[in-house]
Amino acid sequence: MYLKARVMANLKTMILNNNDKLNDSEKKIIQFVVNNPESCSKLSLSKLAKKLYVSESAIFRLCKKLGLSGYSELKFDLHELASSENRAIRAHSDFAHDLLKATADVVKYFHSLNLKNLYQAFDNASMVYLFSTGWEQQLIAQYISHELFMVGLHTTILPSAVDELKAASRNAKKGDVLFIISFSGDSKIINEEIAKLKLRTDKFVLVSLTNMKQNKLASLTKYNMYFPTVVFWKDLKITKRLPLLQPIV
Structure with missing residues (x-):
């Protein structure tokens, strides 16, 4: 032993x-x-x-x-x-097999969604704010920003700080969309701030993007979308969980 x-x-x-x-x-x-x-x-x-x-x-x-x-x-x-x-x-x-399965699952999931109202919210928004809770989530925010830019929507990526949410709420116009991207959706600090934000203003259409499990953040937003993660082994020593996304527009 x-x-x-x-x-x-x-x-x-x-x-x-x-x-x-x-x-x-x-x-x-x-x-x-x-x-x-x-x-x-x-x-x-x-x-x-x-x-x-x-x-x-x-x-x-x-x-x-x-x-x-x-x-x-x-x-x-x-x-x-x-x-x-x-x-x-x-x-x-096993990574290739897991990636194929996750891809099939996320395509099936997005096909099951009725995104008509969310698309309408995008059309009505003067700005789409993207708030991420970490550097990996920020990569997702940058990806979404690029996709939305390609269809003519204006976006602002917010740094990972609660104060940025407060600043955005002061500058936003009614009907603007706020994306909150979180791996777990269970950050107490973020969730408390989102709850306060809903009480302070009704400007935002709130959208959350979280891992595929029940979480508090999903219950706080009008729209919630999930993404799966795939375990990735790098140099056979370091493991990471990579988020898998499909274009949303």
Whole structure:
């Protein structure tokens, strides 16, 4: 159990922490085995030494410098490293399938919507305000702004700050559209401000764009649209959730 926890913590970190202890020959050995963990984990000490044209004692000394008890522990670490990379590769390979499914789901969802009244609201608006709750949501705001610009609508992208909502409410004209783009739709601060905004003024036609689940923001707006997210593995280490959108006009 200790070994597995340490490996996942991980072998590459141990190498970096002890890199200054290694000579050039040892660095070449460790670079090879880390780049080929699956095949090296299946080799005996003598076979690996023969493959790398080094002595068995050289590999054993390398293990000690890394803080390992011996070659058997290195083999175990390499096996765990190979297994973790294979799991990440399998997860990564599912991205295309998940993206296709999400695309089909969002197309089906948008086809089910009756957007006639929302389109009419766009026609009546002198300005469409786009408020995002984070940098990823701001990318969506920029995308929507571009799409609306292509059909002749004026838009203003608001920075992610509550004060910007207050400023927009002072400058807006009756009938203007306010898009609120939020991943969860459950930000207490944003939702409280939207509730206050509805009490202060009836200028805005409120539209929310959130992830596909029930949320407070959706209940506060006249129109709500959902988008799915797809898990994306980058460099097999970092996961992100990418929003999937279709043109709305």
